[in-house]
Amino acid sequence: MxxxxxxxxxxxxxxxxxxxxxxxxxxxxxxxxxxxxxxxxxxxxxxxxxxxxxxxxxxxxxxxxxxxxxxxxxxxxxxxxxxxxxxxxxxxxxxxxxxxxxxxxxxxxxxxxxxxxxxxxxxxxxxxxxxxxxxxxxxxxxxxxxxxxxxxxxxxxxxxxxxxxxxxxxxxxxxxxxxxxxxxxxxxxxxxxxxxxxxxxxxxxxxxxxxxxxPHGRYRYDIAGRADHAGTTRMEDRADPMLTFAMTALAANKQARVRGQRATFGRLDVRPGGTNAVPSQVTAWLDARAESDAELAALVADIERQATERAGRDGTTVTVTAESVSGxxxxxxxxxxxxxxxxxxxxxxxxxxxxxxxxxxxxxxxxxxxxxxxxxxxxxxxxxxxxxxxxxxxxxxxxxxxxxxxx
Missing domain, CATH: 3.40.630.10 (Zn peptidases)
Structure with a gap:
């Protein structure tokens, strides 16, 4: 050996x-x-x-x-x-x-x-x-x-x-x-x-x-908002995609935990990326896994639903693209x-x-x-x-x- x-x-x-x-x-x-x-x-x-x-x-x-x-x-x-x-x-x-x-x-x-x-x-x-x-x-x-x-x-x-x-x-x-x-x-x-x-x-x-x-998959979340000044823009006047993402990440964690499945946001891209600016775009990648195809579909659907509902409150939009899914x-x-x-x-x-x-x-x-x-x-x-x-x-x-x- x-x-x-x-x-x-x-x-x-x-x-x-x-x-x-x-x-x-x-x-x-x-x-x-x-x-x-x-x-x-x-x-x-x-x-x-x-x-x-x-x-x-x-x-x-x-x-x-x-x-x-x-x-x-x-x-x-x-x-x-x-x-x-x-x-x-x-x-x-x-x-x-x-x-x-x-x-x-x-x-x-x-x-x-x-x-x-x-x-x-x-x-x-x-x-x-x-x-x-x-x-x-x-x-x-x-x-x-x-x-x-x-x-x-x-x-x-x-x-x-x-x-x-x-x-x-x-x-x-x-x-x-x-x-x-x-x-x-x-x-x-x-x-x-x-x-x-x-x-x-x-x-x-x-x-x-x-x-x-x-079964498992990778899903890209494109969350669009409006860039603005971090100091002069009132909180209630913002369309901040980072808020939508933050709630989505928490929703993914909760949905996976209550089901005994897996959901992870491990990659994030923020544009334009300024410390003193409200971002205009957040792109995040979800890795989701479940014990059956049906469980995976339900998990991913519920995370997307909660993201979309939050986007409606934040004045942002969410587009979800399945980049890779394995049954x-x-x-x-x-x-x-x-x-x-x-x-x-x-x-x-x-x-x-x-x-x-x-x-x-x-x-x-x-x-x-x-x-x-x-x-x-x-x-x-x-x-x-x-x-x-x-x-x-x-x-x-x-x-x-x-x-x-x-x-």
Whole structure:
């Protein structure tokens, strides 16, 4: 298992903030590009063949089986949220390479094509669309639409990644929502991930299996008002969009709490942004999650209703745009049960976090997820953790799972 620890040491400094200890590994910026180079080096050191699709997704394949034949894929992503943790994403990729090493040590000869994947822009931290790389890979998103997405500096996705060329005219369907071809033949996908909650802590278990993903979405609130002087304008004469936003944030918190669901405003843009001026525009992004599609729809509708009612009192207007919505995902039950049994009856729990695994499952690929205990219970934060012993247990579990799938 020395390979796991060595790989982890190589990755630990990349994109780490000296001030916070958190990570900034946004797609197609320096840190993430360095991780992509590391992926290629790790694959080459193992004699794997690397493929990259037009969107930047990577897959490294063991030799011995032709492209397009029935395949098993494992892996995760390398990008992070802003000031995120070390383990969210890279743990799954490092563990995948380590699991392949363990299979070789055991003398396992795969009878199916086997590879390691690194999907791009899983977090949506740069271009605002979660699991964008896997969506494009399976055809759940089109390049024609994705290429126009912009980051916070106004840079277009189409200007930083090549894409399939002239969309719809390149012969592989990558521009018209039929996928990139990278996953041709993939019948099964297993993703290992650090746990992003306290389930395994409470159960005192190092490794578990996910059975599904809560539906979730990102919604942009554009709240328009009227810019004015902070000193000379009477309070009763204002059309202040910040007041509308403040009430909306409180409403989201209350609605989620009383339902036992999740609602978070984590990003805010205020224009013109002067300390001594009433703003003219507030744009805020809501992340909402619930245990069912119906619950999510009801939660989002009630938050929007309260925002609109408050806007009527404030003299402002609210426009809500659903930027990204993912429905409820149930992982393949036969595969889930098979893995849980093979791993000795490990806990089976749902997750409220989105993953590339959910996109692949919805595309018809039988998918399962393993997760490794996080003793902090915190994720998307520098406080995210995983003990080495638990990570190594995760590698063994992943290797055991893959052995059962490729032999």
């Amino acid at each position: 020395a390979d796991f620890e060595g790989m982890w040491r190589d990755l630990a400094p990349i994109g780490r903030s000296a001030s916070t200890g958190g990570y900034v590994r946004q797609p197609w910026h320096a840190a993430e590009l360095e991780l992509r180079a590391w992926f290629r080096e790790a694959a080459a050191a193992r004699g794997l063949t690397v493929e990259e699709d037009p969107f930047g997704n990577l897959a490294a394949w063991l030799p011995g089986h032709e492209r397009g034949t029935e395949a098993v894929l494992t892996g995760s992503h390398l990008d992070s949220v802003l000031d995120g943790g070390a383990y969210d994403g890279p743990l799954g990729v490092v563990s995948a390479f380590a699991a392949l090493d363990l299979l070789r040590e055991r003398g396992v000869a795969p009878t199916r094509r086997l590879g390691v994947a690194a999907f791009v822009e899983e977090e949506g931290s740069r271009f605002g669309r979660a699991c964008l790389g896997s969506r494009l890979a399976v055809g759940a998103a089109t390049w024609d639409a994705a290429r126009e997405l912009t980051d916070r500096e106004g840079v277009r996705l189409g200007d930083v990644v090549q894409g399939p060329g002239d969309a719809g005219d390149d012969g592989d369907g990558a521009g018209d929502g039929t996928g990139s071809g990278l996953l041709d033949g993939v019948a099964t996908y297993v993703e290992l991930h650090v746990e992003q909650g306290r389930g395994l802590i409470d159960l005192d278990a190092p490794v578990g299996v996910h059975d599904g993903i809560w 409820e995902v149930a992982f393949d039950p036969a595969l889930r049960d098979r893995l849980a049994a093979r791993l000795g009856g490990v806990p089976v729990l749902p997750t409220q976090a989105g993953h590339d695994a959910g996109i692949l499952q919805e595309a018809g690929i039988a998918t399962a997820m393993l997760f490794v205990r996080n003793p902090s219970g915190v994720s998307h934060s520098p406080y995210e953790r995983a003990e080495t012993a638990d990570c190594l247990a995760g590698v063994v579990a992943l290797a055991d799972a893959l052995t059962g799938l490729v032999t």
